Amino acid sequence: MDSLKIATFNINGIRARRTNLLEWLEREQPDVVCLQELKAQDADFPIDDIRAAGYGAIWHGQKSWNGVAILSKGDDPLEIRRGLPGDPDDTHSRYLEAAAHGVIVACLYLPNGNPQPGPKFEYKLAWFERFIKHAAGLFDNGHPVVLAGDYNVVPTDEDIYNPRSWTKDALLQPESRECYERLLAQGWTDALRAKYPDARIYTFWDYFRQHWQKNSGLRIDHLLLSADLAPRLIDAGVDRWVRDQEHASDHAPTWITLKGEASGKAVQEKPAKRSKAKTTQ
DNA sequence: ATGTCTTTCGAGGAAAGA
Numbered sequence: 583m584d585s586l587k588i589a590t591f592n593i594n595g596i597r598a599r600r601t602n603l604l605e606w607l608e609r610e611q612p613d614v615v616c617l618q619e620l621k622a623q624d625a626d627f628p629i630d631d632i633r634a635a636g637y638g639a640i641w642h643g644q645k646s647w648n649g650v651a652i653l654s655k656g657d658d659p660l661e662i663r664r665g666l667p668g669d670p671d672d673t674h675s676r677y678l679e680a681a682a683h684g685v686i687v688a689c690l691y692l693p694n695g696n697p698q699p700g701p702k703f704e705y706k707l708a709w710f711e712r713f714i715k716h717a718a719g720l721f722d723n724g725h726p727v728v729l730a731g732d733y734n735v736v737p738t739d740e741d742i743y744n745p746r747s748w749t750k751d752a753l754l755q756p757e758s759r760e761c762y763e764r765l766l767a768q769g770w771t772d773a774l775r776a777k778y779p780d781a782r783i784y785t786f787w788d789y790f791r792q793h794w795q796k797n798s799g800l801r802i803d804h805l806l807l808s809a810d811l812a813p814r815l816i817d818a819g820v821d822r823w824v825r826d827q828e829h830a831s832d833h834a835p836t837w838i839t840l841k842g843e844a845s846g847k848a849v850q851e852k853p854a855k856r857s858k859a860k861t862t863q
Numbered sequence: 864a865t866g867t868c869t870t871t872c873g874a875g876g877a878a879a880g881a
Contacts, residue, residue, distance in 0.1 A: 594881085595869055619881090621870065646870050647880070694881055702880095734881095788881085790866035832868080832881085 585816055586683055586840045590616040590730040590803050591824075592691070592786070592833035596649070597621075599831055600628050606824050606835060607635045613655045614682045615835075616689035616730040617641075620649025620675075627651065644675040650689045650731075654682035662686065668712035676709070681725075684843060685811070688720065690731035695752030703752050706734070710761040714768075720808070721768050727808040729770065732786075732833065734802055735762045737772070740782070741801035743793075753802060770806040773838045777818040785820055785836045794825060803836040814841040 589612040593599045596617065607615070615637070620627065624643040632639050638658030641651035642665070652659045659680035666677040676691040690713065695706030720727045735758045739745045748754050766772060774783055784799025793799065807815060816839040825834040 598869065619869095696881070788866085789868050793866095829868095 584843050586685070586842055587612045587837055588614045588685070588687065588728055588730060588805065588840065589835045589837035590805060591835040592618040592732040592803060592831060594619050594831040594833065595621040596628065597626060598829065600631060602824065602827055602830060604631055604635055606821065607637065610821060610835070611655070612837060614685070614687055615653040616687060617651040617653070618689070618691035618732045620651060621646060622649055640678060640680055642675040642678050648675045648691060650675060650678045650691050652678050652680045652682065652687055652689050659687070666709065666712050667716055684726065686720065686725050686727045688727065688729045690729065692732065692734045694734050695758065698750065698752040698755060706752060707757055707761065714761065714765050717765055718768055721770065726811045728811065729806040732802060733762065733804050735759060736800050736802055737762050743798040753800065769809055771812040773805045773807050773815055774818045774836065776812070777815060783820060786833045787825060788832055803833060805836065805838050811840060816841055
């Protein structure tokens with residue numbers, strides 16, 4: 583059966599992690615990849631290596647911090663949007679949107695927000711509000727959409743090894759969680775949680791106190807599916823072997839597979855005669 | 864409070880962000 587694999591990976595410095603990335607692409611062969619925390623300027627994005635691995639890419643870099651990219655196997659993603667609308671003074675490179683393999687892919691790197699309270703937390707919540715507003719339009723646009731990235735939100739206490747030492751952290755604040763809930767309430771499906779409702783799933787293990795070795799992780803990298811994509815979800819998972827490598831990022835690639843064509847062009851036009859009524863799979 | 868890693872600046876090691 584044809585299927586489409588879409589992944590999100592906070593790479594924590596693409597120059598320091600170039601070989602980790604190429605090894606992962608080679609082994610897992612995702613069709614579409616969202617990368618966050620490039621920590622590199624546009625000119626330092628290793629596009630030649632990525633092309634040699636069989637991927638086209640678009641990227642939005644920034645010196646030292648942030649930076650996002652979308653990779654597409656076999657062709658270039660068709661860029662739709664660079665930067666989140668709603669604040670012309672926001673200089674952070676945290677958002678890219680493109681069409682690839684018949685799906686609209688939003689790649690996001692939501693602000694961390696620590697320390698909390700403070701201006702960084704205010705920025706996080708303001709950014710989240712802008713994203714919620716933009717996502718509402720995406721949900722209704724009639725195309726299949728995936729919102730993939732590092733949300734810097736632990737949705738519930740089931741998404742962390744032990745919330746006790748993190749109660750003051752921006753990733754667990756009620757305000758952060760409430761924003762995530764409000765986003766889901768638009769109708770999006772949290773793919774990993776939908777596929778595995780009761781499993782402990784982590785995507786991030788910080789570098790402190792041997793958290794990886796003890797599997798003391800957090801689930802903060804999410805893939806949200808629009809209404810017409812949710813029934814196409816086949817499987818979801820985390821490539822934990824990447825986190826176990828030497829010089830690994832503190833995140834692991836997180837992925838879904840969807841029923842349907844993996845090859846082909848960018849977003850296809852909807853058939854003209856198609857009614858807007860929801861069809862069941 | 865701590866812990867570790869990557870970045871910049873600039874030439875060794877410190878500071879900041881996560």
